[in-house]
Amino acid sequence: MLLLCLAVVACGPAKQDPISPGKITLRVNPGKVCLPDRHPQYLNFDLLITNQASREIKVRKVSAAVLEGAEVIEQRQVAAQEMLGPGTTISASSEGMLYNPLVFNSLKPGVLIRYKVEFEGEGVPPVSVTFAPKPCFNKTRLVLPLAGRVAVGDGFDLYSHHRRREYQDPAWKELGVFDHPDRFGLDLKLVDAEGREFKGTGKRNEDFFAWGQPLRVPADGTVVSVYNAQPDNTVIGTENLWTPGDVETEPMQGFGNHVLIDHGGGEFSLLAHARAGSVIVRKGDRVRAGHIVAQVGNSGSSLGPHLHYELRTGWGLKGITGMPAYFHDVTVVGTDETGNGKGVALDSGDIVIAH
Numbered sequence: 001m002l003l004l005c006l007a008v009v010a011c012g013p014a015k016q017d018p019i020s021p022g023k024i025t026l027r028v029n030p031g032k033v034c035l036p037d038r039h040p041q042y043l044n045f046d047l048l049i050t051n052q053a054s055r056e057i058k059v060r061k062v063s064a065a066v067l068e069g070a071e072v073i074e075q076r077q078v079a080a081q082e083m084l085g086p087g088t089t090i091s092a093s094s095e096g097m098l099y100n101p102l103v104f105n106s107l108k109p110g111v112l113i114r115y116k117v118e119f120e121g122e123g124v125p126p127v128s129v130t131f132a133p134k135p136c137f138n139k140t141r142l143v144l145p146l147a148g149r150v151a152v153g154d155g156f157d158l159y160s161h162h163r164r165r166e167y168q169d170p171a172w173k174e175l176g177v178f179d180h181p182d183r184f185g186l187d188l189k190l191v192d193a194e195g196r197e198f199k200g201t202g203k204r205n206e207d208f209f210a211w212g213q214p215l216r217v218p219a220d221g222t223v224v225s226v227y228n229a230q231p232d233n234t235v236i237g238t239e240n241l242w243t244p245g246d247v248e249t250e251p252m253q254g255f256g257n258h259v260l261i262d263h264g265g266g267e268f269s270l271l272a273h274a275r276a277g278s279v280i281v282r283k284g285d286r287v288r289a290g291h292i293v294a295q296v297g298n299s300g301s302s303l304g305p306h307l308h309y310e311l312r313t314g315w316g317l318k319g320i321t322g323m324p325a326y327f328h329d330v331t332v333v334g335t336d337e338t339g340n341g342k343g344v345a346l347d348s349g350d351i352v353i354a355h
Contacts, residue, residue, distance in 0.1 A: 016123060019055075020053075033134070034134070034136035036107070037135070037345070039105060042100075042104075044100070044157070044183055047062070047097065048096075051093065054092050057121075061078070062078050062116070067111060068110070074106040083101060095168050100158075103158065107133060112130055112131070113132075114129070136324050137324075138323065138343075140219045140267045140269075141219055141343070143289060143327060144327050145307060146210070148190050150190060152348055153348065154187040154348050155186060155350060162182040184310065184311065186307075188308075189305075190208075190296075205298050208305040212275060215274060216290050217293055218325075220263065221286075221287060223260070224261070224262045224315060225260035227255075228278070230256040230257050239303065255273065255301070257272075257274035257275065258272040259281060266313055268311070268313065268315070269311060270310040273298060279293065279294040281293045311323050325346075326342055326344060327352075327354075330344060331352060332352050
């Protein structure tokens with residue numbers, strides 16, 4: 001059958017008017033992007049895309065160029081939709097977020113990075129942003145709060161679930177959340193030489209090597225927040241004794257039993273998911289590095305015994321952001337990196353000996 005295309009019948013998709021330059025903008029969050037000093041180098045930040053056009057747009061490709069002066073010294077890109085993730089379609093008059101999908105090898109102080117985002121279809125102009133990543137060494141000298149052979153379940157890198165929260169959602173914005181406080185959070189567990197986390201079946205808290213082990217103060221400071229009454233979850237892999245509460249009135253409730261320590265200079269250590277009843281300090285107490293304040297537990301939003309640690313800018317969620325933590329007195333197994341000098345930041349999958 002011969003099909004004719006009549007003037008009154010659309011042949012294929014209607015051609016859309018081009019989007020004017022400036023209707024789509026791109027920025028990075030947080031504004032200060034931390035420069036990692038381990039390889040491969042992952043920049044823990046998000047790309048925020050604001051779409052002020054009257055139609056939705058869909059991300060096609062993210063690319064980046066590392067610039068040393070006028071010279072491009074490294075290029076990276078991701079174009080496959082399955083690698084870019086689910087946040088690639090941005091509705092009209094809204095904001096979307098992409099977690100940085102790229103890693104590098106050539107980053108150092110003084111270089112610039114230019115990120116470019118391209119979109120599907122005709123008439124949608126690409127957007128770009130250029131920034132200079134900067135070192136983010138903490139001012140406080142930190143020791144790891146958990147001693148022994150410690151496995152990092154989630155670190156500062158691309159693989160961590162902590163760095164993924166859609167804080168651009170209006171509900172979060174209403175609470176004053178402008179960044180992900182957990183983006184540099186660490187999940188720390190004790191393991192044996194064969195990498196095992198538990199003995200026996202691993203179905204009980206008591207099976208885990210970390211369960212009940214002492215949590216120590218990472219640096220001198222003042223205790224500013226304590227909780228000690230949340231029951232530990234008893235079914236491994238579930239949060240069976242924890243129910244999410246109202247984060248507006250209880251912004252720390254997901255951390256279960258915890259101790260938050262102010263080190264001064266805008267740096268606070270959070271020790272979370274502690275064992276019920278094990279916290280032995282109170283708000284206002286002065287504590288010293290190495291002192292025991294609690295035990296490893298499985299309370300709050302936790303699926304098994306471990307320590308969740310964050311270096312953050314304060315209590316709660318409103319206006320709070322996280323920062324990388326560089327630890328001293330540790331040795332990274334397999335690389336012989338140590339925390340001497342400036343300290344060492346930890347990535348997912350690292351095993352360290354904490355002294």
